[in-house]
Amino acid sequence: MTAVEAAPRRAATKPDEAPPSRRRRRWLGEHPLGLLFSTPYLVFVGLIFAYPVVFAVWMSFQDYFFAAPGAEVDRPFVGFDNYIAVIEDPAVWRSFGNVGIFLLINVPLTVGLSLLLATALDKVVHARTFFRVSYYVPYVTASVAIVAVWLFLFTSNGLVNQILGPLAPDPSWLVNSGLAMPTIALFVTWKGLGFYILLYLAALQNVGKELYEAASVDGAGAVRRFFSVTVPGVRPATVLVLLLATITGANLFTEPYLLTGGGGPNGASTSPVLLIYQKGIEQGNPDVASAIGVILIVFVLVIAWLQRRFAGGEES
Amino acid sequence: MTRVKAALRYVLLAIGAIAFLFPFYYMIVGSLQATPDPTISGAFPDPANLTGENYVAINERVxxxxxxxxxxxxxxxxxxxxxxxxxxxxxxxxxxxxxxxxxxxxxxxxxxxxxxxxxxxxxxxxxxxxxxxxxxxxxxxxxxxxxxxxxxxxxxxxxxxxxxxxxxxxxxxxxxxxxxxxxxxxxxxxxxxxxxxxxxxxxxxxxxxxxxxxxxxxxxxxxxxxxxxxxxxxxxxxxxxxxxxxxxxxxxxxxxxxxxxxxxxxxxxxxxxxxxx
Structure with a gap:
């Protein structure tokens, strides 16, 4: 959007051009080739994003089921039946509640820790590269690989409980219905933090040095400067971090699937996407699964809107 | 004062680095243990307990x-x-x-x-x-x-x-x-x-x-x-x-x-x- 304004307005016509080409240019712009260059991407977006979104909404209003390829089957319109089935299912409510718990732990931890570490990293001269790389190593590693270590760390006689000794929770972390979801939230926070630190590092470059100096002259200490200059200065990045963390939470699948053996104990760590997988593909009800997906999108949009509203709505 | 602050900053960053890197270190140590040792001393490689068997074992299944x-x-x-x-x-x-x-x-x-x-x-x-x-x-x-x-x-x-x-x-x-x-x-x-x-x-x-x-x-x-x-x-x-x-x-x-x-x-x-x- 900013690009359109920032782009140079080149002379629309050149004197030696023939009229037909001028007319074509008025329709397609100065470089019609741009459309050709973008066609593969546009086709991709249409096929992989736009069409599936429409298809998902349509499917959620049908009695849709899997059939052999090429078979003619009747898939009647059923109105809100799928949505009613979803709303009456306590497992769905539970999974949305679980995402709520996840977000309550993950979002404040992510914003707080990544801003803190990015601020510290920004002022440091030595070993910057070492710290930066060690922070994003978890981000670039597959969840599946890290899950293997976390399972070992958090089993009932694992290292974490050995260190905690008598303070170790019983039942252990991942099989404790009160702790399974918080442990997953901790895992995801730890894994993604490096990426958010990079985002905040970029944002910190845009906070004017003179603001810090002015605050110092006015007698503000380091803590005061952090809250009065740094925090407002990186607000656009914070809005972005909030949005990305929310989307990550809504997309949660691999961690509950592997870390807690499919959302256990007793559904205490089931996520909506895990439920979509179980209902849609394992149990063969893609229509109900799509309805969960549509509700989840609405849920994400509402949260994103609230965040924009209350965390500062400036365009980043 | 500034020296103390700088030192504190490095301590904070170092704690962060350990928290991020330790699981990777532990992954390697754990992959080389003949018998899994979840105790605190197991976090350090023990020459008597080292083996490449785990890599062979996983390669047989996957x-x-x-x-x-x-x-x-x-x-x-x-x-x-x-x-x-x-x-x-x-x-x-x-x-x-x-x-x-x-x-x-x-x-x-x-x-x-x-x-x-x-x-x-x-x-x-x-x-x-x-x-x-x-x-x-x-x-x-x-x-x-x-x-x-x-x-x-x-x-x-x-x-x-x-x-x-x-x-x-x-x-x-x-x-x-x-x-x-x-x-x-x-x-x-x-x-x-x-x-x-x-x-x-x-x-x-x-x-x-x-x-x-x-x-x-x-x-x-x-x-x-x-x-x-x-x-x-x-x-x-x-x-x-x-x-x-x-x-x-x-x-x-x-x-x-x-x-x-x-x-x-x-x-x-x-x-x-x-x-x-």
């Missing part, structure tokens, strides 16, 4: 080489699509002036916030059922074929090139395609590496999508076969944790190595511009 090759083909296909078609789109968005550019750019931004996994049911129906592409590399690659964040990074880099450069080449009679290939592309080589690195993370680590559409073990990327091992077969091996972590080392190794070697191409400013648009 064909590590085949898995790595499948991950490589999956990732390579996505990188190829992103570099070829993503560069074209990024160039068109930054340098060329055409009708529909604004809408296309808005779309690139919008796609970033569509949670991909919410599309999994319709995509599964389309790709696995309608097109019959389950258990194929094409079906794996298709939903990730062009990375939109990479398109934004390309655009950002092309925007930074001076306009005079393009005008001069156009006056010399260079076509847009030659302009892209011989003038613009060589100048944005660092962006190419950044975008390749960023694109690499997605398919190499992706679990859900290839898990949905590959049932045949010979076609599964390593992330999928390792996950199947963790959730189904690990319990039946003599040292399940050791074997799991040996597989994890093999899966994590290439990604971590790549990002350490090319770390200077993965810095905040590129990413910031990429994500913020």
């Amino acid at each position: 064909n590590l080489f085949q898995g790595l090759a499948n991950s490589g083909i999956f990732t390579g296909g996505v990188i190829l699509g992103t570099v070829v078609f993503g560069v074209l789109a990024g160039y068109a968005l930054a340098v060329l002036n055409w009708r529909g550019r604004g809408i296309t750019f808005a779309m690139v931004l919008l796609v970033q916030v569509v949670p991909f996994q919410l599309l999994m049911i319709p995509l599964y129906v389309m790709i696995a059922r309608d097109y019959g592409l389950s258990d194929s590399y094409l079906g794996m690659i298709l939903p990730f074929f062009i990375n939109s964040t990479a398109v934004l990074i390309f655009r950002q880099y092309f925007l930074q090139l001076p306009k005079e450069l393009f005008d001069a080449a156009r006056i010399d009679g260079a076509g847009e395609f030659r302009l892209l290939w011989t003038v613009a592309l060589p100048l944005v080589r660092p962006a190419l590496l950044t975008a390749v690195l960023l694109t690499f993370i997605g398919p190499w680590n992706e679990f859900l999508w290839p898990f949905l559409i590959t049932k045949e073990a010979a076609l599964q990327p390593l992330a999928v076969s390792l996950a199947n091992f963790i959730s189904n077969i690990a319990a039946s091996t003599s040292n399940p944790f050791g074997a799991m972590m040996a597989g994890a080392v093999v899966l994590a190794g290439p990604a971590v190595a790549l990002f350490i070697i090319f770390q200077r191409y993965f810095v905040s400013n590129d990413l910031g511009s990429g994500v913020k648009g």
